[in-house]
Amino acid sequence: SPLPPPGPTQLLLLARRTDLRRISLDTPDFTDIILPTDDIRHAIAIDYDPVDGHIYWTDDDVRAIRRSYLDGSDAQFIVTSQVNHPDGIAVDWIARNLYWTDTGTDRIEVTRLNGTMRKILISEDLDEPRAIVLDPVAGYMYWTDWGEVPKIERADLDGTERLVMVNTSLGWPNGLALDYTDRMIYWGDAKTDKIEVMCMDGSGRRILVEDKLPHIFGFTLLGDYVYWTDWQRRSIERVHKHTTEREFIIDQLPDLMGLKATYVHQTFGTNLCAEANGGCSHLCLYKPVGVQCACPIGLELIADLSTCIVPEAFLLFSRHTDIRRISLETNNNNVAIPLTGVKEASALDFDITDNRIYWTDITLKTISRAFMNGSALEHVVEFGLDYPEGMAVDWLGKNLYWADTGTNRIEVAKLDGQHRQVLVWKDLDSPRALALDPAEGFMYWTEWGGKPKIDRSAMDGTGRITLVPNVGRANGLTIDYAERRLYWTDLDTTLIESSNMLGLEREVIADDLPHPFGLTQYQDYIYWTDWSQRSIERANKTSGQNRTVIQGLCGAARPWKPIS
Ligand SMILES: *[C@@H]1O[C@H](CO)[C@@H](O)[C@H](O)[C@H]1NC(C)=O
Numbered sequence: 274s275p276l277p278p279p280g281p282t283q284l285l286l287l288a289r290r291t292d293l294r295r296i297s298l299d300t301p302d303f304t305d306i307i308l309p310t311d312d313i314r315h316a317i318a319i320d321y322d323p324v325d326g327h328i329y330w331t332d333d334d335v336r337a338i339r340r341s342y343l344d345g346s347d348a349q350f351i352v353t354s355q356v357n358h359p360d361g362i363a364v365d366w367i368a369r370n371l372y373w374t375d376t377g378t379d380r381i382e383v384t385r386l387n388g389t390m391r392k393i394l395i396s397e398d399l400d401e402p403r404a405i406v407l408d409p410v411a412g413y414m415y416w417t418d419w420g421e422v423p424k425i426e427r428a429d430l431d432g433t434e435r436l437v438m439v440n441t442s443l444g445w446p447n448g449l450a451l452d453y454t455d456r457m458i459y460w461g462d463a464k465t466d467k468i469e470v471m472c473m474d475g476s477g478r479r480i481l482v483e484d485k486l487p488h489i490f491g492f493t494l495l496g497d498y499v500y501w502t503d504w505q506r507r508s509i510e511r512v513h514k515h516t517t518e519r520e521f522i523i524d525q526l527p528d529l530m531g532l533k534a535t536y537v538h539q540t541f542g543t544n545l546c547a548e549a550n551g552g553c554s555h556l557c558l559y560k561p562v563g564v565q566c567a568c569p570i571g572l573e574l575i576a577d578l579s580t581c582i583v584p585e586a587f588l589l590f591s592r593h594t595d596i597r598r599i600s601l602e603t604n605n606n607n608v609a610i611p612l613t614g615v616k617e618a619s620a621l622d623f624d625i626t627d628n629r630i631y632w633t634d635i636t637l638k639t640i641s642r643a644f645m646n647g648s649a650l651e652h653v654v655e656f657g658l659d660y661p662e663g664m665a666v667d668w669l670g671k672n673l674y675w676a677d678t679g680t681n682r683i684e685v686a687k688l689d690g691q692h693r694q695v696l697v698w699k700d701l702d703s704p705r706a707l708a709l710d711p712a713e714g715f716m717y718w719t720e721w722g723g724k725p726k727i728d729r730s731a732m733d734g735t736g737r738i739t740l741v742p743n744v745g746r747a748n749g750l751t752i753d754y755a756e757r758r759l760y761w762t763d764l765d766t767t768l769i770e771s772s773n774m775l776g777l778e779r780e781v782i783a784d785d786l787p788h789p790f791g792l793t794q795y796q797d798y799i800y801w802t803d804w805s806q807r808s809i810e811r812a813n814k815t816s817g818q819n820r821t822v823i824q825g826l827c828g829a830a831r832p833w834k835p836i837s
Pocket residue numbers: 369385386387388389
């Protein structure tokens with residue numbers, strides 16, 4: 274076997290604001306050496322992977338997670354989108370995954386170590402998540418939250434089975450460290466000014482240090498020592514976990530942030546994710562009960578519980594500040610598309626050619642788009658919108674059409690918002706839903722004002738005719754392109770109706786719907802949301818038979834769309 278590589282065996286890695294440093298723990302002189310990694314703007318959290326020798330850190334200024342080798346080589350940006358204030362980072366050295374907390378997006382997320390296959394694990398009930406540490410052998414992650422109710426929580430490595438471990442006598446629990454040998458959890462609190470410890474099962478909480486700790490920030494443990502940085506003392510100190518003997522490692526160095534004490538090459542432990550990625554096609558997340566395969570955003574786990582596929586058909590729907598999707602094939606739970614800043618998404622559409630979703634936001638009064646994975650979010654129309662409730666993508670002409678109930682206009686622009694033009698404005702009374710038939714060159718819309726109706730015109734706004742005059746307030750207008758039929762929900766009659774493309778041969782498909790709202794059609798089914806039932810239901814598109822609730826929804830669902 275090869276000789277062990279030269280150099281130190283134990284290191285303390287330090288994130289300062291604008292540089293990263295290493296301090297050998299093998300000898301007692303504790304000289305700090307700046308790593309030759311350039312362009313560090315505001316490094317916060319730091320971790321290390323002894324298997325590959327990569328050092329990982331978060332940078333609050335460039336809003337990214339980065340890595341490089343200790344000698345500064347192979348410097349990469351690992352995660353750059355949807356990163357706000359990433360304050361905690363942790364390497365799962367067994368499954369080869371990276372976890373982080375973000376106090377800006379209030380999420381805990383995971384990716385492979387190279388930044389691919391990103392998945393949001395926890396996005397609810399996080400206030401100000403900061404430190405995160407992993408116990409991959411046992412299948413747990415632990416994190417701190419310094420929000421309104423400060424706490425230390427635990428979950429399985431897939432984000433499930435959350436448990437509050439501590440929520441009393443905490444202030445700003447900034448630092449967290451696991452002692453894998455003694456099965457203990459240590460934490461440092463910058464408000465109570467204490468270092469405390471308890472058993473990993475939550476029992477036996479006690480204070481380790483409680484004097485001269487003005488502002489703990491970074492926190493780590495290796496062997497018999499707990500190390501921490503202190504903002505006020507501008508120091509790194511350590512304390513022996515049994516004797517509580519304290520010692521300065523560094524004194525009078527400003528801008529000390531995260532800290533990681535580690536072996537350079539040595540690791541320990543294994544689990545089922547170590548072998549062939551646990552049989553998982555994408556993410557292997559280890560839990561106390563065994564392997565949980567998981568998929569990055571946009572993919573779905575199929576019935577073998579190991580393989581992620583791109584779903585061929587899914588529904589998109591909006592719910593308050595979320596845009597969510599449900600696979601129609603794998604019958605999976607619905608998942609949120611990771612978008613920030615959505616206030617009240619209303620109309621939604623999808624452009625399959627470049628995998629982008631488009632939506633109107635009736636609070637922000639904008640039309641926006643982003644990729645399905647949530648990246649590259651941009652507002653394409655920001656001015657002159659009031660209540661844009663109807664919108665559709667013309668996938669042939671690469672145009673965006675919308676109907677505005679407030680301004681009483683139907684407009685068009687290129688998909689990037691350029692070359693905007695008003696198409697219909699005369700005699701338009703509260704236009705609501707909009708559907709396009711680009712192959713035939715027609716657009717269809719419903720109006721709610723005065724005398725509700727369904728109208729049609731050419732896609733340049735000319736040749737307007739009324740197709741369906743005797744109708745209530747119709748919503749969720751959709752086209753079955755294969756069978757050449759129109760479908761709509763009627764809020765007043767509480768029906769779903771259908772007609773041919775000229776508004777004739779009307780048929781009632783479903784009746785007695787409490788508050789039908791969005792409507793769409795896919796293959797043999799129509800799908801609709803109901804506001805008061807808070808559900809997504811489906812039925813056969815011609816007979817209305819076999820009505821089933823496919824998903825209960827918490828909160829109101831607005832229009833949505835199946836994509837195939
Ligand atoms: C990222 O890592 C995964 C898992 O190790 C690997 O399958 C994938 O090819 C890597 N992708 C890139 C772009 O390096």
